[in-house]
Amino acid sequence: MTTNKLITFKSIAFFIVIISLVLSCGKQVSTISEANPWKKMDLIVKSIPETHFSDKTYNINDFGAIADGKTLNTAAFAKAIKACTENGGGKVMVPNGKYLTGAIHLESNVNLHLDDQAEILFSTNPKDYPIVHTSWEGTELMNYSPLIYAKNKTNVAITGKGTLNGQADSTNWWIWSGGKSYGWQKGIPSQNDPTNREVLVDMAEKNVPVAERIFGEGRYLRPNFIEFFECNTVLVKDITVINAPFWILHPLKSNNIIIDGVTVNSHGPNNDGCDPEYSQNIIVKNCTFNTGDDCIAIKAGRDADGRRVAIPSKNIIVQNCKMIDGHGGVVIGSEISAGVNNVFVENCVMDSPNLDRAIRIKTNSKRGGVIEDVYVRNLEIGTVKECVLKLNMFYNVYGSQTGNFIPVIRNISLENINVKNGGKYSVRAEGYAESPVENITLKNVVIKKVDSIYLLKNVKNINFINTYINDKKVESSKNF
Structure with missing residues (x-):
């Protein structure tokens, strides 16, 4: 065998080994993430660089x-x-x-x-x-x-x-x-x-170029x-x-x-506290939000514009925050067309008679979008007006909000949550028959007072694990 052929053979063999390792590592990371998504959060936190400035x-x-x-x-x-x-x-x-x-x-x-x-x-x-x-x-x-x-x-x-x-x-x-x-x-x-x-x-x-969408004086935005x-x-x-x-x-x-x-x-009006949009690797920690709208609202573009930009918001972490007044504590949507994934919320306090919901996802068939992998743990919730968890594919606030872009909501987990007054519902979730809300888990959740346990429509695989609502243990798993 000539030297050139030997080098080529060794190069191919090395390439095969590298590909095998990459595939093996990817499979391992996926398994770890599925088994414990909070380890994935830790990796995201470690990956975010910090600012450094000259001493002037x-x-x-x-x-x-x-x-x-x-x-x-x-x-x-x-x-x-x-x-x-x-x-x-x-x-x-x-x-x-x-x-x-x-x-x-x-x-x-x-x-x-x-x-x-x-x-x-x-x-x-x-x-x-x-x-x-x-x-x-x-x-x-x-x-x-x-x-x-x-x-x-x-x-x-x-x-x-x-x-x-x-x-x-x-x-x-x-x-x-x-x-x-x-x-x-x-x-x-x-x-x-x-x-x-x-x-x-x-x-x-109509896909008018952004440079031609000139507003400002006389347009009141x-x-x-x-x-x-x-x-x-x-x-x-x-x-x-x-x-x-x-x-x-x-x-x-x-x-x-x-x-x-x-x-x-x-x-x-519209005084959202923090709105990450088309953005990635965001940490919001140790903050207090007392707002006229959502405390934190994760966005990803509206309708055609969101689909044009097509940058999902992902790897967003909320830690040790306090939410007082607001339409929602941590919200995803409604401007959500490019999708959201990998959201982690932990160790927060939410409490106000003027706080409507704790965790909320809102979209519709004009917005569309895939919203998935939202993990919430260790919340202390005093009072919310409407519900602890609301997942809505029929959000409608500005006239007709229906179209041909059926949204997807899946993989939502709440763990170690204590609620004194949950308002009207512990969980309110509404999906489409062709696109049900999928894979909701409530684990170690205690809601002391709520009018109704849930209002669910087109929901697939909702799991209650060691969860007590109004002092009664809730049935473990259902489809609606």
Whole structure:
């Protein structure tokens, strides 16, 4: 045998061995994940890189900022951030005091840090927010800049124990929602006018290029508060956020995000606390959410736009958080068309007469999407209004929401859950005959008080293991 033939033979043999090992490892990881998905969560946590910044500080006061709560400091923030990033990065310091500003646009390697008594007051004048590429309720567009915005940035942070105050109320941003409880009256323009939200959704359905979906002035679609768009390696730590115009923490098409110790207290319309969308490898931990909408709502695009982008949200971890008021504690949907998988929720407290549900998945046949592998454990739930677990394939809030994209919901597990008052149902789940909700497990769940054990329609393989509802052990396994 010649040397060349020997080398070729050895190369082929080596390649076969490598392929065998890869297949073997893949099978082993799959088996481990199925046997104990929480080990998979641990691997995800270990894989997420942390931010690191140069030991340099750029005080916004040195760039002309005035802490009187009245002077517009947009230019001072921009100058400080530019100097920071151009000199290798570091900390942009916001000292104690009140600083009024328009949009803040972050750059790579910049840590926007607030002193304990620092408060950034965001202008309520829409003209202070330039038009940028962003997203609104799961549909991409050109709209008002988020109050804090970073696009295509790496290694970026917002830290410190100061406060971000959107200053939204029923005299400005909230009135655009069209809700009478937020100041709207007949004759006042809002997002619900036919030329606004409906036009955007129609553009997406017709696949109009995003660059041509120009909104902003006269269209009344409120800006997000903090948006990381196509960013990687992000930290948001310890800040308090109040009075948001719209969605509050919005990682969009982003990876490797840590949100730690943040307090959100904002009861306006659509004031979701945290909305990861088309995003992966997200940790939300040690946070408190007291909101006018969902505390955490995992998104993946709306209808045709979600299917166009086709990036699922996955590997999302919620740990040691407190949920007070809100439509739901941890929610998936309704903007969900690209799908969601690998969601882990553990060691959280949820309790308020104004908290509607603990865990909720909402979609419909216009949204579609595959939602699977959602694992929840170690929750202490005081009071929820409607139910502990709600899985709904018929979510309908804006007129007709039916189409040809039948959703999939499967593999939902709740373990070690204690509930004092579960509201109307312990579990409410509704699927399609051709696409039932599949594989629900409640293990070591105790619900002390609830009106009805469950309301189930087209549910396949629901398992109750050592589960007690209203002091009675529930039958172990059923199809509905």
